[in-house]
Amino acid sequence: MVSGVSVVTTTYCEAGYVGGFVRAVKRVLKGLPHEVVVVDDSSPDGTYEVARRVADVAVRKRREGQTKGLLVGIELARYPVVVTMDVDLENPPNLVPELLRVFTEGGYGVLVACRAEIPRASEKLASIALSRVLGVRDIYSNFRVYRKECVEGGELRLGETFGGELLLIARSRGCRIGEYLYRPPPRRERPRVGGRLTANLRVLAATAKLLYGLLTTYR
Ligand SMILES: Nc1nc2c(ncn2[C@@H]2O[C@H](COP(=O)(O)OP(=O)(O)O)[C@@H](O)[C@H]2O)c(=O)[nH]1
Ligand SMILES: [Mg+2]
Numbered sequence: 001m002v003s004g005v006s007v008v009t010t011t012y013c014e015a016g017y018v019g020g021f022v023r024a025v026k027r028v029l030k031g032l033p034h035e036v037v038v039v040d041d042s043s044p045d046g047t048y049e050v051a052r053r054v055a056d057v058a059v060r061k062r063r064e065g066q067t068k069g070l071l072v073g074i075e076l077a078r079y080p081v082v083v084t085m086d087v088d089l090e091n092p093p094n095l096v097p098e099l100l101r102v103f104t105e106g107g108y109g110v111l112v113a114c115r116a117e118i119p120r121a122s123e124k125l126a127s128i129a130l131s132r133v134l135g136v137r138d139i140y141s142n143f144r145v146y147r148k149e150c151v152e153g154g155e156l157r158l159g160e161t162f163g164g165e166l167l168l169i170a171r172s173r174g175c176r177i178g179e180y181l182y183r184p185p186p187r188r189e190r191p192r193v194g195g196r197l198t199a200n201l202r203v204l205a206a207t208a209k210l211l212y213g214l215l216t217t218y219r
Contacts, residue, residue: 005082006036007025007034008037008070009073009085035077066142071156083099090188095113099113130214136167139167141163160202
């Protein structure tokens with residue numbers, strides 16, 4: 001097992017979720033040295049103020065998106081093993097110990113917890129286009145365990161890819177990427193990435209960027 005773990009989440013307008021998230025994670029990890037890091041993109045709803053009270057580390061920065069937030073959080077982590085999670089509890093905290101066990105036993109650089117049923121059409125398409133190269137079927141799941149060295153100091157060149165570029169960076173460093181399948185709880189109604197059409201378009205754009213990246217910088 002790992003000797004400690006940093007849990008990183010990124011937030012934009014999540015004042016209603018961040019407290020419950022931190023409490024749930026801390027309850028699950030109470031037997032293990034850990035910290036919870038929240039990276040907030042200057043949410044106007046007071047998310048940072050809540051995070052500062054409940055999290056071990058809270059960062060407020062300008063709005064740069066989820067991928068950048070994840071990288072900033074991983075780089076701040078004090079433990080060499082980092083779990084990234086969405087704040088909205090769609091990534092069940094009680095799976096974290098099992099993920100850490102599989103991560104350690106499998107000798108992975110990155111382990112991605114993949115949803116057994118991928119909900120968005122655009123994410124299914126990304127899976128078809130990219131899963132063979134990246135070794136995971138749920139490209140945009142940010143429920144992941146990282147060895148910090150697999151991404152830290154990495155340069156994001158593709159803009160917002162909802163965490164996808166972090167897999168390209170890890171792959172380019174020869175880190176072993178693995179997947180773990182899980183059944184997620186029902187999705188929340190109003191995700192921050194946008195409604196059905198907006199979210200699908202943004203995911204399609206991210207997938208195009210990742211394919212371009214694989215043909216150029218990350219070949
Ligand atoms: N820092 C930051 N976090 C974001 C941004 N957009 C989404 N997130 C976070 O990313 C996670 C997943 O977002 P969500 O909208 O639930 O995506 P979905 O689960 O794919 O529908 C949540 O923790 C969000 O708060 C952003 O622009 N900046
Ligand atoms: Mg969500």
